[in-house]
Amino acid sequence: MGGHREKDAADAGGSDAALLRAVAGGDSAAMAALYDRHAGWLHARLTRRCADAEVVREVLQDTFVTVWRSAAGHHGEEAGGWLWTIAARRLVDARRAHERATRLRAAPMEEEHAPAPAAPSAEDRVLAGLEYGDVGTALDRISPELREVLRATVVDGLTTREAARLLGIPEGTVKSRALRARAELRAALAQLNPSPLGGPA
């Protein structure tokens, strides 16, 4: 499966690193190529993490405007990972700004964090897919709250503090949920697959 080779999709010409060097020099064509290569998946990934389309759009635009400024500081690490780092941080910032704005608009005495506006995003539409392997099944068995903590910390590489901001919960909760998520995941996997070998996650 998956017979695609590196070449066939490097359509816009040049490696990411070369494009970033050109972008640092102010080359619009290079930026266009970089955008076409990465903006789509960044948009999809942001959409899975934020139900508000307007915020996603802002974060995406912010990310690439930041790339204009910071391309000179890119040092050969994988461009995709670098872009996601920027985008994820921007999303955290946007969430924080949004939260502050709503808190200001709401009654000032209301100190309690409202539970993060439940995002009926892809995540929830998708819960049905149990036919995928053990890890998927196990993941689907743990609660959405624990799953989004795992995603923020493990997949998106956010710090505890950033994850707390993104999800709108206290840092301590992030830590305890991450612990519980791992424990439940382990238990779910053991239940699904009693052999101690388990598959690589």
Place this chain on the structure above:
Amino acid sequence: MTDWHAPDDLALRYADGSLPEADAWSLEKHLEHCTSCASRVSRAVRGTTAGVVLAEVRESVLGAAPAAARESLLTAARTDARALTPPRTHSPALIPALTPRLARILWAAGPALRGAWLSAVLIVAVGAVVLAYGAGYAGVRPVLLVVAPVVPVVGVALSYGAYADPLHEITASTPSAGLRLVLVRTAAVLAVSLPPLTLAGVLVPSSGAPGAAAWLLPGLALTLASLALAGYVGCPAATAVTGGGWLCAVLAPALAAPGDRLTARLAEQLSACLDGAPAQGGWAAAAVLSAVALAVRRPAYDHLGRP
């Protein structure tokens, strides 16, 4: 890096949002370092309803080019700290090492070498010589020897602390503040005051007073004693005690003693205080003791001169 690439149906289902979490997560991790899959997924996303948004954002991103690029020229070296994972280590500035070093020493010497005190030292030295030769006053050297040990003490009082240094709050928060800076400034005071005062003492007639260099050890001892005392009572009080104490010890007996010529009595009193191995040895011992006290009370100088 394996040869694995995301199959087309996976890319399509990720693009339209119908891919389950576990698969989405592993695809997302893959996209971070696989340009070819990133391109294909991005193309797939452009084919969905998100395509319109992507096109609009593309326009404004490319439209932001001139301003952003100009900014990037200005800040090419400075990276966006929030956005970039590894902090860069900058190569040290290529300014010649000597200039900032000299500037740093002058800055450290600080208030001691600025303003009224420096002019006072020069006026005392030049005035002594002028008085001796211009006015023909014979008793210049005894007077100079009385005044000289107080000069560095006053310099120290004026060199460290909120009352003396307009930048003291900033100074005090630097790592070199405290005893180290006090000592640097004291050294600057001594370096500036010793040569002119001693030279002036050599130039004027002796009038029965001890040698022109006799005040050096007392001057050092009084300076160190002031510093040691400053650890307890602060710079101004400490210098008042030592400087005033010295003046009293020399002047009071001279004024009280019988005899008609004040200069002679002063010279006599100075000889008792300064001349000979026992007196100088005593001053040396006092200097050493003060230095020891200073070292022991080192931490106290971190808060010296805080208002």
